Amino acid sequence: MGVHFENEFGKIEITNDCIATIIGLSCMESYGVVGMASKSVADGIVTLLGRENLQKGIKVLAENGVVNIDIHIIVEYGTRIPVVAENIRERVSYAIEKYTGLKPGAINIFVDGIRL
Numbered sequence: 001m002g003v004h005f006e007n008e009f010g011k012i013e014i015t016n017d018c019i020a021t022i023i024g025l026s027c028m029e030s031y032g033v034v035g036m037a038s039k040s041v042a043d044g045i046v047t048l049l050g051r052e053n054l055q056k057g058i059k060v061l062a063e064n065g066v067v068n069i070d071i072h073i074i075v076e077y078g079t080r081i082p083v084v085a086e087n088i089r090e091r092v093s094y095a096i097e098k099y100t101g102l103k104p105g106a107i108n109i110f111v112d113g114i115r116l
Contacts, residue, residue: 003062003102014100016062020055023069026095030087032079037072037112067096068105074113085109 002015027033036057059070069092075084093104 003065003067003100014062014102016060017055019060019062019067019096019100019102020058022095022099023058023060023071023092024055026091027071027073027088030084030091032076032081032084033088034074034076034115037074037110062102065102066105067100067102068107070108070110072110072112074115075111077114077116081111085111 002013002018005012005014024036027036038056057072061068071088071092073084073088075081088109089107092107096102096104
């Protein structure tokens with residue numbers, strides 16, 4: 001779906017895929033994140049996504065100017081997961097507000113794997 005803005009000059013629509021890409025790029029800049037994860041529903045296998053598919057590891061629900069997010073990541077072995085998660089929350093909140101003007105709501109982070 002996405003978010004719609006309207007003023008005297010016209011309409012602006014920010015799609016959920018666009019918001020997910022912003023979030024994915026912000027996550028990839030975070031220390032300790034190896035990549036975004038995508039689970040295969042059929043067999044439960046976690047797949048590491050490339051930069052072109054970042055939005056597949058992110059679920060966005062944007063309504064009434066608030067964005068609720070589920071982020072699935074794979075972290076680097078040896079990093080402190082709570083520190084990585086807090087860093088992601090801060091970066092994602094900042095990026096959403098800066099680039100879309102929307103208010104971040106719940107940011108849920110799921111660590112689906114660890115890589116060397």
